[in-house]
Amino acid sequence: MKGSFLRKNGALPLILPTLIIMAVFTVLPLIKGFILSFTNANLLNKSTAYVGLENYKKLFTDPIFWLAFVHSLILTVTAVILELVFGIILALALKQKVPGIKLFRSVIMASWVIPVAATAVMFTFMVEPGYGYYNILLKFLGVKANTFWFGSLNLAFPLIIILHLWRNVPFYGIALLAAMQAIPDTQYEAAEIDGAGPIRSFFTVTLPSIRNMIIVMVTIHVLWTFNNFDMVYLTTGGGPVYSTQVLPVYVYQEAWTNYTTGYASSIGTIMFVLLMFYFIAYIRVYQQQEG
Amino acid sequence: MNKKRLFVAVIAAIGIMFATQSIFAGGSSEKSTTSKPASSSSKAPAGGSLTFWNMPFVTQEVSPSYVKNWEGNVKKALSNYRVSNFFGPGGYAQLRQKFLIQAQTGTPDVIEGLLEDVPVYAQKGNIESLNAYFDSWSEKGQFEESTLAPLTINGKLYGIPYNTNARGLIYRTDVLAKYNLSVPKTWNDLINVARTITKNSKKKMWGLFLCTKVGDPRAAQEFISWYYQVSGGKKLFTVNGSDVTFNGTVDQFEKILSLYKEVFSGSDSAIDPAERGNGWPSEDPGYVSGKWAMAPMGPWLWGRRKGNTAAAQILDKSKVAPLPMPVGSAGHYTYLEVKPIMMNAHSKDKAGAWKLIQFITSAKEMAGWDASSGGIPARKDALNSPEFQGPLGSWIKMFADLIPGGIAQAPVNWGPVADAELRAVNYVIYGQKSPKDAAQWLYDTINDIVTSGKIL
Amino acid sequence: MITKRHRKTIRITLTYIICVLAFIFFIMPLLWITYSSFRSPSAILSGTIISPAGQYTLDNYRTILSVTDFPVYFWNSLRIGFMVTFAAMVLSIIGAYGLSRYSLKGKNAYIMGVFSTQMFPIVLLLIPIYNIIFTMGLFNTALGVVLGQLMLVLPFAVWMLKGYFDNLPKEIEDSARIDGCNLFQMLFRIVLPISAPGIMVAAFYSFVVSWGDYLVVSVISQSQKTATLTLALQRLSSSLLLRWGQVAAATVLTIVPTILLFSFVQTRLVEGLTAGSVKA
Known part of the structure; x- marks a missing residue:
């Protein structure tokens, strides 16, 4: 009996400590969040009433919700794809054994280790008209574009994407490099003997070997980008007008500016459901390919 | 082999650190949760x-x-x-x-x-x-x-x-004197004086600065100062027990939003269009470095003198006047902090x-x-x-x-209202809505905030 | 016909081009910040690149280091960061190894359970997290902060290491098992050395998340005992008298130790261990 249980659930004792921590900090708060989304909870009011699907009905007719939803999708998809492409290119460069590369590997991480709050303040400083780094740089290059970039209707959203790239690409680079370093040289040698050039051996040797790491990085960054609120909140506050309004910022404003916890929870629940669908689909694909 | 040993040593060192820290943390947690009033703790002073x-x-x-x-x-x-x-x-x-x-x-x-x-x-x-x-x-x-x-x-x-503080219009006496201008008293004066400065200085200096970033507290305070000028000192909300009455009108909002539109328009605009969507982190440093000649301001700007002689010189040449008011209005009003x-x-x-x-x-x-x-x-x-x-x-x-002209905010939750005001300002200065439409939108939005109970 | 030598030249040239571009995009802004941290307020606002010699100053650093309890916050960040990293590595290595090598009924449900915090807006979890930590009696303790941050770190660390372990050849382990190694001997002697690069990335990730975390610390900490550097940075950057020079100096002081740490990890451990294991 015991033997068969362990054979079927051999991983359980090993993963149990992690599960306990996550359960304490996750399951209870999440259940509470779901319940709140069916109420008119307000942080400042003591009485809370059950309102059924009222919040969700309101949600589907709320134009700001849909706008934020679309922005969130565009931001996540664009940022993650670009991060992956540039991350692979960076990892390939970092892998080369050329003089000075070790030093470069150490400094390239710098943008990723800065707390997001500091990144936001730094970039606000650097896009200031007149004395900001980017405007000085453009003036130096002879481009006349002196403007507060976060205040530009056309530039604010791309700039938010650039901010994500600036912060995350180095991490992709280092993580994918780690995966590439685990590929034995013999595999490349074998490919070369088969007559494969560098491009073909990238597709036949490198890419399949770092596939797992790519999946891991993409999964986590989809969740992270879709859920990230401080990068937008601290730089544009969702403006100008609504041009950078995204779901997590909307949740924050509902929860901590309007104090309408119930409504905020319903947005949070929708986000949860969306990400859950994405995650399930991803795991399916991953395991099918594996099996 | 040597490197493996180093790896193990580092792990062990961190482990020991962790163990000692958690013991330490456990001990002090007990202290902090049980350290209720004075008497129970022997170490603390009597009180x-x-x-x-x-x-x-x-x-x-x-x-x-x-x-x-x-x-x-x-x-x-x-x-x-x-x-x-x-x-x-x-x-x-x-x-x-x-x-x-x-x-x-x-x-x-x-x-x-x-x-x-x-x-x-x-x-x-x-x-x-x-x-x-x-x-x-x-x-x-x-x-x-x-x-x-x-x-x-x-x-x-x-x-x-x-x-406490009230807001006034800070201005550069030297700049006004140089272009032979007098201190603006009305909104029209303000726009004209500011445009003249922008034009005569060939955009080396802009006439004015206003905060317009969504979520910027200073921007919301400036907006409400203009509101008091339009309403003749009447508050935006009246609170009576748990009842909140919204006193704003579309007409009032349209006047304010037209001001925001005007200061950013024209070939020699009063405010640098590049500063649209910017907020308080830019307003004060910009003034003390001579980027603009006027701005709504409070007394905190004094703190910028410290360790900055250029700023001190500019502040020595600055004076404060009541905020300009729209034509036909009587009495100066300002946001009172x-x-x-x-x-x-x-x-x-x-x-x-x-x-x-x-x-x-x-x-x-x-x-x-x-x-x-x-x-x-x-x-x-x-x-x-x-x-x-x-x-x-x-x-x-x-x-x-x-x-004496300061009006204190009504005791409500201002967060959502401030957000709506600044979105409306954004609609106008980015040319997305006319002042009239934006005013109507703002009026409807605030009404909605009041009726949905977000305002308390 | 491209010869092998040509190919090498192209490879090196391309590498340097990418590195230069990456340097301009990722590092130049930081150099500008570093440069700004040595300038006086009027020099920063002048809009010029070079300013007169008298306008360079160490005042920004002097202020930060003397008046903001910076050393205290620095030490807190460091020890909390190490504790989170250590705990996260222990938990995620065994957890990920289990998920990778052993069967588990409803494995996907467990993985999703581990990930579910990352799918819900964290700002909605602040109050529950506070309630839990407070009930556990860990409010305003380093242990409380560590537990809170583990929640942020663990999903990714487990997921990443599982992916890494999935890729490793199982043959060596099988032969080790036949030789009579138990689970922990196998982990320490075989799995850890081979997967050092992956573990290092996961460890570094844990450290950086802890180092950069504001939300959890802001909820759980309320004295010098547990407040970290991000709190200090937050304070400087929300001041009404925001001084760019001081913010820049504080940012530099936050970055430098992590870069030093990473370069140590990178050169000493990752490369050494990988080289050793691949040859073996």
């Missing part, structure tokens, strides 16, 4: 310990040397107590969030905040009504009535003011907390604090103290003269 969360002390709005000084003074004045020198998280949004989450732990005992925080905390039941304490305080007569009224909701006084010191309703030692509040708002401490950070003391005797003679005194006086 126990007190915590004061105060944003200006951690963000260096008050000079660090003054804070050191304050810490020394409080030790002497409240010798029975140990007052923590951890003054809470920085930033009012962070302060508010943390206080709403954990006020019931009894920490902090005393909290500083914005006028806009008072109704929120009061609604949540997190702050103590101070009437009984204040009424029996012999020094209560020193406080200006105009600074107490805004902190009183339904007859209950929820905070003791330590600082009052900063309260509040008591946590869950404090474990309210008598001690009150003693701390009395110390913070004593004439001497208030004068020192406001002199260091550039605010107008809420007490008469503090305003008459030696700190406020000389150059600082004349600077402060320019703003103190504007206080």
Whole structure:
């Protein structure tokens, strides 16, 4: 009996400590969040009433919700794809054994280790008209574009994407490099003997070997980008007008500016459901390919 | 092989560190959760310990040397107590969030905040009504009535003011003289004077600056100042018990939004179009580095003199006038800021907390604090103290003269309203909506906020 | 016909081009920040690149280091960061190894359970997190902060290491098992050395998340005992008298130790261990 249980659930004792921590900090708060989304909870009011699907009905007719939803999708998809492409290119460069590369590997991480709050303040400083780094740089290059970039209707959203790239690409680079370093040289040698050039051996040797790491990085960054609120909140506050309004910022404003916890929870629940669908689909694909 | 050993050694070192830390942390957690009032702890002085969360002390709005000084003074004045020198998280949004989450732990005992925080905390039941304490305080007569009224909701006084300010239009006397201009009195004057400066300086200097970033507190305060000019000093909301009446009209909003549209339009616009969507982090440094000639301002700008001779020279050539008003309006009005010191309703030692509040708002401490950070003391005797003679005194006086026209915000949750106002401003300055349409949108949105109960 | 030598030249040239571009995009802004941290306020606002010699100053650093309890916060960040990293590595290595090598009924449900915090807006979890930590009696303790941050770190660390372990050849382990190694001997002698690069990335990730975390610390910490550097940075950047020079100096002081740490990890451990294991 015991033997068969362990054979079927051999991983359980090993993963149990992690599960306990996550359960304490996750399951209870999440259940509470779901319940709140069916109420008119307000942080400042003591009485809370059950309102059924009222919040969700309101949600589907709320134009700001849909706008934020679309922005969130565009931001996540664009940022993650670009991060992956540039991350692979960076990892390939970092892998080369050329003089000075070790030093470069150490400094390239710098943008990723800065707390997001500091990144936001730094970039606000650097896009200031007149004395900001980017405007000085453009003036130096002879481009006349002196403007507060976060205040530009056309530039604010791309700039938010650039901010994500600036912060995350180095991490992709280092993580994918780690995966590439685990590929034995013999595999490349074998490919070369088969007559494969560098491009073909990238597709036949490198890419399949770092596939797992790519999946891991993409999964986590989809969740992270879709859920990230401080990068937008601290730089544009969702403006100008609504041009950078995204779901997590909307949740924050509902929860901590309007104090309408119930409504905020319903947005949070929708986000949860969306990400859950994405995650399930991803795991399916991953395991099918594996099996 | 050697490197493997290094790896193991590093892991082991971190492990040992972790183990010692968790033992240490476990021990101190016990201390902090059981350290209820004074008597239970043998180490603490007879009166126990007190915590004061105060944003200006951690963000260096008050000079660090003054804070050191304050810490020394409080030790002497409240010798029975140990007052923590951890003054809470920085930033009012962070302060508010943390206080709403954990006020019931009894920490902090005393909290500083914005006028806009008072109704929120009061609604949540997190702050103590101070009437009984204040009424029996012999020094209560020193406080200006105009600074107490805004902190009183339904007859209950929820905070003791330590600082107040009114907003005026700061301008460069040298620039106006150079182009032979006079100080703007109306909105039309303001636009014309600013455009002339922009034009004559060949855009080396812009006439004006206004904050327009969504979520920027200063931008919301500027908007409401313009509102008071249009409404003739009438508040945007009237609060009666739990009823909130919205007094704004589409017409009023259209006037204000037209002003915002005008200052950004024209080939020599009053404000640099590149500064659209920018906020307070740009307004003050820009003025003291000569990027613009005028801006709505409060007395804090004085703090920029320190360690910056160029800024000091520009401030020496600056004066403050009442904010311009629309044609046909009578009387100058401005946003009135009052900063309260509040008591946590869950404090474990309210008598001690009150003693701390009395110390913070004593004439001497208030004068020192406001002199260091550039605010107008809420007490008469503090305003008459030696700190406020000389150059600082004349600077402060320019703003103190504007206080009679100051209107304090109604006690509601301003967050969603401020957000809507600035979205409307954005619609207009980015040419997405006409002032008329944006005004209608703003009116509908605020109505919606009021009826849906987001306003309290 | 491209010869092998040509190919090498192209490879090196391309590498340097990418590195230069990456340097301009990722590092130049930081150099500008570093440069700004040595300038006086009027020099920063002048809009010029070079300013007169008298306008360079160490005042920004002097202020930060003398008045903001910076050393205290620095030490807190460091020890909390190490504790989180250590705990996260222990938990995630065994957890991920289990998920990778052993069967588990409803494995996907467990993985999703581990990930579910990352799918819900964290700002809505602040109050529950506070309640839990407070009930556990860990409010305002380093252990409380560590537990809170583990929640942020663990999903990714487990997921990443599982992916890494999935890729490793199982043959060596099988032969080790036949040789009579138990689970922990196998982990320490075989799995850890081979997967060092992956573990290092996961460890570094844990450290950086802890180092940069503001939300959890802001909820759980309320004294110098547990407040970290991000809190200090937050304070400086929300001041009404925002001084760019001081913010820049504080940012530099936050970055430098992590870069030093990473370069140590990178050169000493990752390369050494990989080289050793691949040859073996």
